[in-house]
Amino acid sequence: MDTVKTLARAWPIHLVVLVVGIVSQLIGVRSIPIGIGTILLLPLLFAFVFTLLLNPHVVPPMGRLIRPRLAAAASPLIVVAIMPFIAKFGTTIGPSIEEIIRSGPALLLQELGNLGTIALAFPVAIWVFRMGRESIGAAHSIAREPNIAIIADRYGLRSAEGTGVMGVYVMGTLFGTFVFAIVASVLATAEVFSIEALAMACGVGSGSMMAACSGALAEAVPGSTDSIVALAGASNLLTYATGMYVSLFVALPLVEWMYRKIRPDDPGNRRPAETQEATS
Amino acid sequence: MTTHETEEDFLPSGDDRSLVLTDTLRDVAVVTVIAIPLQLIATDLSLLQVLAGMLALYVVCVIGLLLTTFLPFYLPSVAWISLVGIALTMPFMPWAEWFVGLVSGIDFLALAVPCLAYAGLAISSLELSVMRRSGWKILVVAVLVFVGTYVGSAAIADLVLRVTS
Structure with a gap:
């Protein structure tokens, strides 16, 4: 066969x-x-x-x-290889379902933490690196597959915005796990945020980013492995459900608006405005 | 076979409806087998316990993949697999204790190792050319994107947890 x-x-x-x-x-x-x-x-x-x-x-x-x-x-x-890993996460969430539900508001609201990228990465792209509309694609989200699909749909991947989102996507593929492992282990040992909050935040990206992030947390705080895995997994599952909408309805309109305020004379601003008018 | 010829077909793995079910079931089985020696190194479980645990996880994957293929509305297969794992282990399920007992010893960190190994092999010349073209500025922006998202989420979660508990 x-x-x-x-x-x-x-x-x-x-x-x-x-x-x-x-x-x-x-x-x-x-x-x-x-x-x-x-x-x-x-x-x-x-x-x-x-x-x-x-x-x-x-x-x-x-x-x-x-x-x-x-x-x-x-x-x-x-x-395919991430599937058994995701299955294991699911079986950790089930038994902790009461803790997950108790943390419901925090889990839901931290999805908006995606917007943290706009506060940190967007200004650097615009003012430090003088990037053009690439900065919209690059800084609006964590640039995983659903976000690429949104940018591809609205601007096309060959556009400036497409170049930006693909750049961050590729960098994420190459270095994302390292960044998450390092940031998570440093924050876990620095004790600024609670371990539950750090665990929830692990779910914001791809499966391998979550693996690196929650793995680093679990190694740093060995006693709470199950709780870390359950919260990270629940957050990641929620990201599948909500991440695309936060990106589509909140983050992307916000960076697009900010970019127009900052660079009103960019000729690239016109094209998406026209298509928006055409569709509304 | 996926070779990314142009950037237009460079939309990887986001939509997995195109995966052929039998091929995927076979590949998950291969990955499950690869995981066995890794679990033996990572945990103190016996071979029999590892086999039982990995088989249980494989069953979760199979149910999830069947749901992805045959349900009329689309959700990514990983979301279905996650939901099946949750549903099977809810405290009120009659078999929950037994099932959790099978999989609880499995080391989740070792399960992620094969995935990253495939990811390293899958980096294509297109990705390398995107990286070269985008340059170090995009790298810095990307790192800030990840740190910003992570710290942003952690800060909100921390705040809400403090207020609600």
Whole structure:
């Protein structure tokens, strides 16, 4: 059958993942103390770096080991590989459902924390880097797949806004897990916010960002692993449901409005205005 | 096979309705098998306990994928899988205690390792060219986007938790 044939073709990829996974897991969690807290290096980060170094697109001599076309077959496997992980998260949420419901208001409202990116990243993109309408795509959201779909739908991916959102998407794919692991472990050990709040905030991005983030929290505060996992998982599930709407109805109109106030003379402002008029 | 030829078809994995069910069930099974040695390293569970736990998680994935494929309205498969996991382990379910017992020992951090390993292999030349073209400025903006979103969410959650509890 076809199913068996494609498996036979992809086996080198699975084998690489198996070997890299075992090596990464044997290395385990390594911690680096810095002044304000501790940075935790997790096995999943090692695994990512190792396969990046084995990737023929990144390190061309690796083409002798893994053909570039074969490496492309790994792409649809990312979402498949996250499934058992998501299932485990679900089974942690179920037993803690009462705690989740008690934290309901906090869980719902923290979805608006997405807007924090506008406060921090948008001004830097506009005033420090003098970026144009790329800043709208780049800074309106955390740039995961639903956000790309919104930008693609409204502006097209070849537009300035599309370039911005794709840039952040790719940077997120490459470095997002590291940023989340580092920020979460530093904040957990710095004790500014409660661990429950930090756990909820872990759910704002992709599955692997959540994994790195909640993993770092769980290592930093070992006693509350179940609670951390349950809150992060619930928040991530909520992000699937609400994130797109926060992005579409709140964040994107807000950055678009801000950009027009700051740069009223940008000729690029005209096109989306026309399409808006056409659709309303 | 997904090779990102142009940026227009560079809309990865957001919509997974196009995944063929049998292929996905097979791939989840492969990933589940890969997870077994990792769990043996990460936990103190016996081989039998790991097998039972991973099989239980596989069943959750299968139910979730079946719901994604056959229900008339669309929700991402990961959302369905999450909901199935929640539904099976709610305290009032007759089998909840038994099912939670099967999966509670499974180390969630080790489960994420294969995913990131595939992600490292999947980085394509297109992504590298986007990175080169966008340059370090986008990298800085991206880091601020992640930090801003995370701290923003944590701050709101912390505030609301303080007020409501």
